[in-house]
Amino acid sequence: MLDIESIRHDFPILDQQVNDYPLVYLDNAASSQKPRQVIDAVSQYYLEYNSNIHRGVHRLSQLATDAYEGARVKVRDFIHAQSEQEIIFVRGATEAINLVAQSFVRPMLQAGDEILISHMEHHANIVPWQMLCEQTGAILKIIPMTDLGELDLSSFDDLLNDKTKILAVGHVSNALGTINPIKGMIDKAHAKSIPVLIDGAQAVPHMEIDVQDLDCDFYVFSGHKMFAPTGTGVLFGKKELLEAMPPWQGGGDMILSVSFEKTQYNELPYKFEAGTPNIAGAIGLGVAIDYMLSIGMANIAAYEHDLLVAATEKVTAMGGVKIIGTAKEKASVLSFMIDGVHPHDVGTIFDQQGIAIRTGHHCAQPVMQYFGIPATARASFAFYNTMEEVDALVLGIKKVQELFA
Numbered sequence: 001m002l003d004i005e006s007i008r009h010d011f012p013i014l015d016q017q018v019n020d021y022p023l024v025y026l027d028n029a030a031s032s033q034k035p036r037q038v039i040d041a042v043s044q045y046y047l048e049y050n051s052n053i054h055r056g057v058h059r060l061s062q063l064a065t066d067a068y069e070g071a072r073v074k075v076r077d078f079i080h081a082q083s084e085q086e087i088i089f090v091r092g093a094t095e096a097i098n099l100v101a102q103s104f105v106r107p108m109l110q111a112g113d114e115i116l117i118s119h120m121e122h123h124a125n126i127v128p129w130q131m132l133c134e135q136t137g138a139i140l141k142i143i144p145m146t147d148l149g150e151l152d153l154s155s156f157d158d159l160l161n162d163k164t165k166i167l168a169v170g171h172v173s174n175a176l177g178t179i180n181p182i183k184g185m186i187d188k189a190h191a192k193s194i195p196v197l198i199d200g201a202q203a204v205p206h207m208e209i210d211v212q213d214l215d216c217d218f219y220v221f222s223g224h225k226m227f228a229p230t231g232t233g234v235l236f237g238k239k240e241l242l243e244a245m246p247p248w249q250g251g252g253d254m255i256l257s258v259s260f261e262k263t264q265y266n267e268l269p270y271k272f273e274a275g276t277p278n279i280a281g282a283i284g285l286g287v288a289i290d291y292m293l294s295i296g297m298a299n300i301a302a303y304e305h306d307l308l309v310a311a312t313e314k315v316t317a318m319g320g321v322k323i324i325g326t327a328k329e330k331a332s333v334l335s336f337m338i339d340g341v342h343p344h345d346v347g348t349i350f351d352q353q354g355i356a357i358r359t360g361h362h363c364a365q366p367v368m369q370y371f372g373i374p375a376t377a378r379a380s381f382a383f384y385n386t387m388e389e390v391d392a393l394v395l396g397i398k399k400v401q402e403l404f405a
């Protein structure tokens, strides 16, 4: 059992009134709140040792470098990577996918080659590949989806063929909550020597990730969805792949030496971290990891599962509400439609009751196209949410139904 009261005490932002109601924050898939420990670590950096890293011999720079590199080690351990050289700090999942597309995949692509993604990807795992296809004449292939919002893997073996240069698939769908069976998919891709990128943006905040056990080649995620500052994120890549990849951006920190004739690139991971990074953000990310580990990833997963099951049962029992995304394995996300009401109206009426959800296409427009809807209302849970907030969600839906009756 989690001590939710004491956990919520660490998130001062949750303790406020919105439109004269206590805030019910159910928009965690868009961005989660930050515990006081993370906020304090960021402000401590600025108050006490703000300085650039890897450059100065002076005390503050050394402190900043140690804290930044310490955060990298925490990320390494958190996702069970083999080496901190496999951990590249980036701005978020989006930047990480673009990096892999341009640095890893682009050099090996020829016209007619294929990139395999799924129907339920976030735009961040669609558009970079489409851009790559435009640049090279490669072809984007799509793993289909079922009405439950699960991947339809009946054609998966055929979709993985000798033209496939990468499989890029989400671990957890942000629009549906589906947990995809990525381990089996990775194994199948590897059996055909196809490298795999996993978009873990919606998985890392909710479950333990072991990149060695998964054996994925790349795993990407964003800090701001896992209780860390915005503008932070991670690209995990297998060392031998990262070693072979050219740098993506040029500038400071990614070089060993520069002359007008030739630049010698720095070693991993710095080769991919051009320019001054988000130092405070990375330090905050490390503290967010400490925080999640202090609760325990298994505890987080179990508790959030209970919240999701309770919410799903209560909403299903209501009538006049349709849940979009009813996969067997789900995490955190409850997307729904209330009969006769546009999701944006749902979001507005919820806000009047202090309930924050996201409405729209959730940057997953192909999912909306599949279900023939413009948008959904989406509640998404974190470990600081409560069963009372699940009830508030249900009451919110009732209120909408009364208003539109």
Ligand code: C6P
Pocket (backbone or CB within 6 Å): 029, 030, 031, 091, 092, 093, 094, 095, 122, 124, 125, 170, 172, 173, 174, 175, 199, 200, 201, 202, 222, 224, 358, 362, 363
């Ligand atoms: N999804 C949501 O409300 P960035 O913006 O780089 O931090 O994350 C992009 C991203 C990539 N993959 C998945 C599965 C995601 O869910 C997201 C971000 C947010 O669902 C904002 S659109």
